[in-house]
Amino acid sequence: MSSKGAVERAIEDFFYYFDQNGDGFVTVNEAKKVLRVAITGIGAAESLNDSKKLEAEVNRQVKVLLSKADHDNDKKISLDEFQSYYAEMMKNGMEPEVLLLDIDKATKALKAHNIDKSPRKKKKQLPKDGPPSDSAAALCIVRTFGTKESGSLPAAGVVAGRLKIAHTLSSLGSYRVTIKGQLKGLKPGKPSSTFMLDFHSKEGKNNFSLGQIVSDDKGSCSVDIEAELPNGMTLKDIHGNKLKLIDSEGNIAASTQVFELHK
Numbered sequence: 001m002s003s004k005g006a007v008e009r010a011i012e013d014f015f016y017y018f019d020q021n022g023d024g025f026v027t028v029n030e031a032k033k034v035l036r037v038a039i040t041g042i043g044a045a046e047s048l049n050d051s052k053k054l055e056a057e058v059n060r061q062v063k064v065l066l067s068k069a070d071h072d073n074d075k076k077i078s079l080d081e082f083q084s085y086y087a088e089m090m091k092n093g094m095e096p097e098v099l100l101l102d103i104d105k106a107t108k109a110l111k112a113h114n115i116d117k118s119p120r121k122k123k124k125q126l127p128k129d130g131p132p133s134d135s136a137a138a139l140c141i142v143r144t145f146g147t148k149e150s151g152s153l154p155a156a157g158v159v160a161g162r163l164k165i166a167h168t169l170s171s172l173g174s175y176r177v178t179i180k181g182q183l184k185g186l187k188p189g190k191p192s193s194t195f196m197l198d199f200h201s202k203e204g205k206n207n208f209s210l211g212q213i214v215s216d217d218k219g220s221c222s223v224d225i226e227a228e229l230p231n232g233m234t235l236k237d238i239h240g241n242k243l244k245l246i247d248s249e250g251n252i253a254a255s256t257q258v259f260e261l262h263k
Contacts, residue, residue, distance in 0.1 A: 025078055033115075086099065175234050
């Protein structure tokens with residue numbers, strides 16, 4: 001039985017065969033170049049001896065890769081997306097031993113055609129004033145945003161609950177946040193309501209969604225969200241900015257300022 005660590009290392013190594021220029025992303029052209037050779041190493045060459053058939057299979061596999069791994073639709077695959085793609089394959093039943101064998105065959109074929117791994121990108125150094133450890137936390141009070149005249153929205157300024165936000169440094173050098181807490185008074189009287197928890201900076205830049213929550217008919221919900229911070233952000237970048245709960249109609253149901261940061 002293959003260890004989880006061995007599989008993760010093999011997938012990461014395989015990524016750097018695809019990332020030919022070492023910029024940390026796999027482009028469509030890079031994927032096509034590598035797959036043309038890798039497919040022969042996995043053993044599909046016998047049925048794809050016609051160049052048109054081979055090219056069609058390469059295009060098909062690149063299309064599948066983009067549809068399942070390109071989460072931000074930028075037409076390129078990051079290491080994190082690449083790893084998630086193969087993790088999902090194993091979750092859906094692919095045996096780790098089979099995956100390792102396929103990767104081994106493909107890399108041998110690539111080396112035989114003088115295609116080698118690109119140098120690995122160095123992980124970003126943490127800022128000097130950043131967290132001294134791999135974790136930090138923030139606490140914030142959530143207040144409703146509506147008015148009594150706003151129909152299904154609750155009155156403004158009512159405390160809906162508290163959220164605790166923690167983040168940890170992943171093995172890839174990026175930060176993941178967990179957001180937990182209990183909220184109440186969000187659109188009571190409806191069978192259920194869905195909200196997006198969005199980050200909004202003071203400058204109006206780099207706004208993004210952290211995840212989704214669903215309230216019950218009393219407007220109460222448990223918040224348990226896990227998300228990766230983009231663009232090298234840390235929890236300190238969120239400190240002093242706002243998190244907003246946006247309902248399905250685009251209204252702001254509640255808002256909170258991340259005001260307390262623990263190191």
